[in-house]
Amino acid sequence: MPEPVDIDALIRAVQANPRYAAIDPGLIRGLIERYQSSIHQPRELIKAVRNKLHQVGGAYLEKPIDYANWGERLAILPRDLHHPQVKEFCRQMMALHASTRERLPILDRFYAETLTSLQPIHSILDLACGLNPLALPWMPVNPATQIYVCDIYSDQINFLQQFFNHFGIHGQATLCDLTRSLPQQSVQVAFLLKSIPCLEQLDKTIATRLLHGIPAKYWLISFPAHSLGGRGKGMRQHYRQHFEELIRGWAVQLRSFEFPGELVFLLSPA
Template sequence: MKENLELLIQEVQRNSKYRHIDRQLIENVAILETAKGRSFKDSVKAVRNKLHQIANAYQPTSISYTKIIEKMISLPTDLKHPSVRTFCQETMRLHTSTRERLPELETFFLTSLGSMAPITSLLDVACGLNPLALAWMPTTPDVRVYACDVFGDQIDFLNRFFTYFGINGQAFSCDLTQTIPEIEVDVTFILKTIPCLEQIDKNIAPRLLANIKSKNLLVSFPTRSLAGQGKGMRQNYNQHFQEIVNGHNWRISQFSFSNEEAYLIQK
């Protein structure tokens, strides 16, 4: 069984689209899919499909971090410099989640986090390229930034980004379905993440919100599908969120944006 699982993981990773995904996540998905009694070939296809749904669909094209880094190291090291801000915006366009937020980038974090400014530390889970939005967040100059995701090449790039711009930051790989980071910060971002995690574990959301160490959580849900369709998603996810937090005596502030519904939870 163990040998078959290892062969399955290796076969999944033979496709370059899945090569950089956290191995623990691939293994977790593989265990779930092989338990359904599929053939080896069908299991490989099922694992890749699941990984696409929860991760690869948000990166429609392969991202060349080598080229991005080459461009980055030609820039000033001041994160607020106009050319750096332009670079950050252009790079964030490469990931669907951050691209959708760009039209309201100037107001999204100032509006949702304004009540707790200035922020001295933050954790961004399933971060994508959102750490590049740091210049638009109401933080202190020496803010501590922690970010995690499942793509190894993305994690390497974010650490280079933090180092180059002198940010007190650390990016690391994590499979949230298995391990919740135990880091105490002012606020944890869980942006458009819960629907992806529920593809693997439909009961993960209450556990995730309850077990994250920080007292403040910024949670959001998409209001449109990847194809751009609304389909009543705002109302459906708002109802789902209320079910997730039911029974907790948490203070919750709600913010509506064109492509995103956000909630600031204060435990």
């Protein structure tokens, strides 16, 4: 009979690697509970959990971000979100995460083209946000816009709240594991940018649950057009078909946008 599993000790062991130290312990616990019936050796269990966390988020970071250092730099920035120095700071930070780094060459176009038709925008929910909230200077928002963001990294979430506070943004950054609970803020538009493939590594049904379970009037959803390694053959077609299957039978209007490296959909009420 297998020995009882000390889940708290295993969580600490997973987080002993700096790449996973700031990940939501609840997510780690859920993965341990999922794997423990088939993987009985603690070392192998820790390895399996770390591998899954790498697929979900770790692969997008070359190394852990030094948020303390970036927080010090943030603290001395002008408080004008559109100041050139602030925008350069945001660009430098977004370059640290693969998802936002890929969007930098099209940043001036991306939100202008996808969100302009929704103005005025009064509220945004950015799910599995990464460093995307640092793109706020390029979004067609106003000082009254409510911004809600969530992700699995506690240090990132703390930094984003500091970012909101510094610029007087009506923003709330929250640690969340979307496989366990969904935000319930009623918002004008929800973002799910290049996140569905990652989230489906944890739960194959999660996209449907998000789309039906979160009270958003509009959805801005995107998929990567190539892998992190640069391979892109067939990916646009694959994800377009996948997304059309997800919303089949749903009474919505669908508008699509093609950007280098990214396939984007805007869902609106029918």
